Amino acid sequence: MNKKLVLDYKEKIDCEVPMQMETLPLYEEQSFSQWQQEIPKKYFQLSPDEIINRITELKKNMSNELIILGHHYQREDIIQFADQIGDSYALSVYAANNHSVPNIIFCGVHFMAEAADILSSNEQKIILPNLEAGCSMADMATRPDVSFAWKELTNRFNGQFNIIPITYINSPATLKAFCGANNGIVCTSSNADKVIKWAFERGDKVFFFPDQHLGRNTSHQLGISDELISLWDWRKPDIELGGNTEEKIRKSKVILWDGFCSVHQRFTASQIKEARIQYPKIKIVVHPECNAEAVKEADAVGSTAFIADYVNNAANGSIIGVGTEVNLVSRLAKLNPSKQIFCLDSVVCPCSTMYRVHPAYLLWVLDSLSNGKIVNQIQVPEKDKAFAKIALERMLEIS
Numbered sequence: 001m002n003k004k005l006v007l008d009y010k011e012k013i014d015c016e017v018p019m020q021m022e023t024l025p026l027y028e029e030q031s032f033s034q035w036q037q038e039i040p041k042k043y044f045q046l047s048p049d050e051i052i053n054r055i056t057e058l059k060k061n062m063s064n065e066l067i068i069l070g071h072h073y074q075r076e077d078i079i080q081f082a083d084q085i086g087d088s089y090a091l092s093v094y095a096a097n098n099h100s101v102p103n104i105i106f107c108g109v110h111f112m113a114e115a116a117d118i119l120s121s122n123e124q125k126i127i128l129p130n131l132e133a134g135c136s137m138a139d140m141a142t143r144p145d146v147s148f149a150w151k152e153l154t155n156r157f158n159g160q161f162n163i164i165p166i167t168y169i170n171s172p173a174t175l176k177a178f179c180g181a182n183n184g185i186v187c188t189s190s191n192a193d194k195v196i197k198w199a200f201e202r203g204d205k206v207f208f209f210p211d212q213h214l215g216r217n218t219s220h221q222l223g224i225s226d227e228l229i230s231l232w233d234w235r236k237p238d239i240e241l242g243g244n245t246e247e248k249i250r251k252s253k254v255i256l257w258d259g260f261c262s263v264h265q266r267f268t269a270s271q272i273k274e275a276r277i278q279y280p281k282i283k284i285v286v287h288p289e290c291n292a293e294a295v296k297e298a299d300a301v302g303s304t305a306f307i308a309d310y311v312n313n314a315a316n317g318s319i320i321g322v323g324t325e326v327n328l329v330s331r332l333a334k335l336n337p338s339k340q341i342f343c344l345d346s347v348v349c350p351c352s353t354m355y356r357v358h359p360a361y362l363l364w365v366l367d368s369l370s371n372g373k374i375v376n377q378i379q380v381p382e383k384d385k386a387f388a389k390i391a392l393e394r395m396l397e398i399s
Contacts, residue, residue: 071108089188129361140259141210164203180387209257264289267323286323
């Protein structure tokens with residue numbers, strides 16, 4: 001980590017930015033889909049075998065020029081080409097530590113590619129095969145909405161307490177920049193407990209967005225009860241303090257944004273109880289983006305990387321119900337044929353936005369690179385990049 005870089009930014013913040021105040025202009029959130037170039041129709045006229053063969057050949061020919069990153073939730077026909085597979089945190093670290101390869105193709109969603117762009121070198125190009133691969137949770141917290149809530153909090157309680165903003169990595173770069181500029185930090189599902197502890201060493205309260213469930217479950221893990229947690233309803237800006245009373249905010253240690261993952265919200269305590277009836281010896285592992293009731297019923301809770309390790313390290317013959325995205329669950333089941341692994345949600349809902357990274361799009365961006373053209377490059381504006389890097393490097397430093 002570049003200590004001098006962070007020190008320079010901190011000096012700038014201390015000198016020029018009042019504590020607990022919005023520090024950056026209210027830029028409009030980036031709508032990546034509006035930049036999406038139209039993929040030529042010829043790519044969808046190819047057979048699956050033709051697409052696979054051409055990707056394989058192009059990747060081999062350009063092996064020194066690119067790396068392909070694949071998130072755990074990607075479909076199998078994308079994962080087969082990934083040089084590195086991981087969750088948001090692991091892939092962020094990988095991007096931060098690999099500055100020699102000129103092109104990084106990130107098979108994930110836009111906030112992940114943004115993080116890679118922030119942490120990679122200026123010479124590297126970050127490419128997202130399909131710019132419409134977004135995240136519904138990330139879309140629930142925009143810079144204008146968070147800034148509005150922040151100003152209401154700081155104006156109403158000016159000087160009464162110090163609030164530390166924390167944004168989950170599943171958020172746009174503008175919110176990472178917001179946290180970097182306001183003495184805040186980024187967290188992942190792997191390190192949320194360490195990040196919240198870090199925040200309480202520096203402030204009285206935590207403002208956590210966008211995922212309420214990760215924030216609540218981590219707070220519970222740290223011994224913070226629901227009586228000390230507020231939920232901010234951003235959908236009704238005409239309601240003061242996000243629907244909370246002044247007394248509730250003063251009493252709260254953690255203020256949660258009312259956001260959630262549409263996939264993980266499907267898992268319930270009743271599903272877990274039904275699985276235990278059907279399989280008395282079953283073990284349950286779920287993601288901390290699930291609601292608190294489901295987390296309480298589970299045997300283990302952790303990030304996608306934690307879930308993968310939990311299943312892979314389980315004894316042969318184990319029966320494990322998993323509460324996370326079905327592509328990962330299916331992959332773990334195939335990798336562990338001696339164990340019975342299944343998704344707790346019988347409807348088996350995949351992450352629809354992650355699924356938009358189709359092999360045809362991967363072939364298209366590879367084809368373009370081989371012809372000296374870059375399509376779907378992710379570039380975080382410099383005005384956001386500097387502060388966002390502060391927040392991300394704080395996260396990496398404490399991890």
